[in-house]
Amino acid sequence: MFHKIFNCVGKATVARMFCLGTKNQRSNKSTTTSKNKNNNKNKNKNRKEKVKKKKKVEKIRKISLKMTTYDMVFVNSSNKILEDSRQLEKLKKSFFVYSSKRYHYNQLISKCCFNKYSLTKGAQKIRDSENAGGTSIISEAMSFEVLKKMINAKLLSTETEIVYCPEGKITDYAILVSNCENTVTLGVSVTRAMKYRGIFQKEDAIRLLEKKLFGVICSSENSSYPKFAKQILHIWSTDERTSRILNNVYHNYISNEYKHNTIVIVSTAINSDWIFWEKMAGNEL
Numbered sequence: 057m058f059h060k061i062f063n064c065v066g067k068a069t070v071a072r073m074f075c076l077g078t079k080n081q082r083s084n085k086s087t088t089t090s091k092n093k094n095n096n097k098n099k100n101k102n103r104k105e106k107v108k109k110k111k112k113v114e115k116i117r118k119i120s121l122k123m124t125t126y127d128m129v130f131v132n133s134s135n136k137i138l139e140d141s142r143q144l145e146k147l148k149k150s151f152f153v154y155s156s157k158r159y160h161y162n163q164l165i166s167k168c169c170f171n172k173y174s175l176t177k178g179a180q181k182i183r184d185s186e187n188a189g190g191t192s193i194i195s196e197a198m199s200f201e202v203l204k205k206m207i208n209a210k211l212l213s214t215e216t217e218i219v220y221c222p223e224g225k226i227t228d229y230a231i232l233v234s235n236c237e238n239t240v241t242l243g244v245s246v247t248r249a250m251k252y253r254g255i256f257q258k259e260d261a262i263r264l265l266e267k268k269l270f271g272v273i274c275s276s277e278n279s280s281y282p283k284f285a286k287q288i289l290h291i292w293s294t295d296e297r298t299s300r301i302l303n304n305v306y307h308n309y310i311s312n313e314y315k316h317n318t319i320v321i322v323s324t325a326i327n328s329d330w331i332f333w334e335k336m337a338g339n340e341l
Contacts, residue, residue: 079181081198090227096113103275103311104227111156143167154323157227158315158317158318158319158320159235159303159306159307159319159320159322160319160320160321160322161299161303161321161322161323161324162202162206162321162322162323162324163319163323163324163326164198164202164323164324164325164326164327164328165327166325166326166327166328167327169330170194170197170198170330170331173180173201175197175201176200176201176204176210177211178200178204178209178210178231179198179200179201179204180197181211182196182197182200182211182214182215182229183197185214185215185216185217186215186216187215187216191334192228192246192248192334193294193334194330194331194334195246195248195331195332195334196215196228196229196246197242198292198325198328198331199226199228199246199290199292200229200231200244201279201324202290202321202323203231203244203290206321207233208233208234209231209232209233209242210231210232210233210234211229211230212229212230212231212232212241212282213229213230214229215227215229217226217230218230218243218279218282219279219280219281220275220278220279220280221278221280222278223278224275224278225270225271225272225274225275225278227243227244227245227272227276227279227284227287228244228246229243229244230242230243230244230246230282230284230327231244240285240286240289241282241283241284241285242284242285242286242287242319243272243275243276243279243284243286243287243288244287244288244290245268245271245275245287245288245289245290246290246292246333247264247268247289247290247291247292247300248291248292248294249261249264249291249292249293249294249302249322250292250294250298250299250332256294256298256301257301258301258305258309261298261301261302261305261306261309262305262309262310263302264291265305265306265314265320266314266315268289268291269289269310269315269316269318269320270314272287272289272316272318273314273316273318274327275287286317286318286319287318287319288318288319288320288321289318289319289320290319290321290323291320291321291322291323292325292331293322293323293324293325294324294325294330294332295324298324299322299324302322303322306320
């Protein structure tokens, strides 16, 4: 009787031990599979990071190659150097009256200081013309350089050549933009997103955009020659952080009454402090 009980108990313990062994094997298998999955994920991440790094290196290499021949490199929001004619034609279309795209972002990477630039005729005229006041000659001249490269803009009128009736808010210059179908006249107002003492914040962006967009609407209504199909508000930004704040504020805090049909271009000026501090124009680089 004792032997039978012992045998039963022994069998039960053996069976229990076997079950525990299989469970342990399963858990070991699951842990190994999860480890393998994690390893695969990490490998994929590393691969993606390597690809990203390669792309960045290639982009920097392209930019450095371009900078050996040009004073500035113009890079669009998708980090592409604008040189393809089809790319430029697409961009140009967005500036016409029938377009719904009203916000653009780009970067200006400078090779030299302003005094060493080989400016286009339009930019030279803006630089040498009388200004209605303020210290914004360089930012306006460089604004035209960017628009010339972006959309092949032609200068129509400088700040003092635009006629208003009645007088009030004014536009910095007027341009002509053409494509295969037609030509439009656009006004351009230039401003700089910066803070003299302190860090540029969301409140500063709201104040700047509302003030400048309202001024654009007023000057469009008052201009008698030339008449603008629409206007461009060109904002120079000191860095990427400021550009991100402007982007966020424009899309989330500015009402459509202010936006109207104005095109907003935000240009991050890299290696170009002289756009914001004009006394540095001949001293950098």
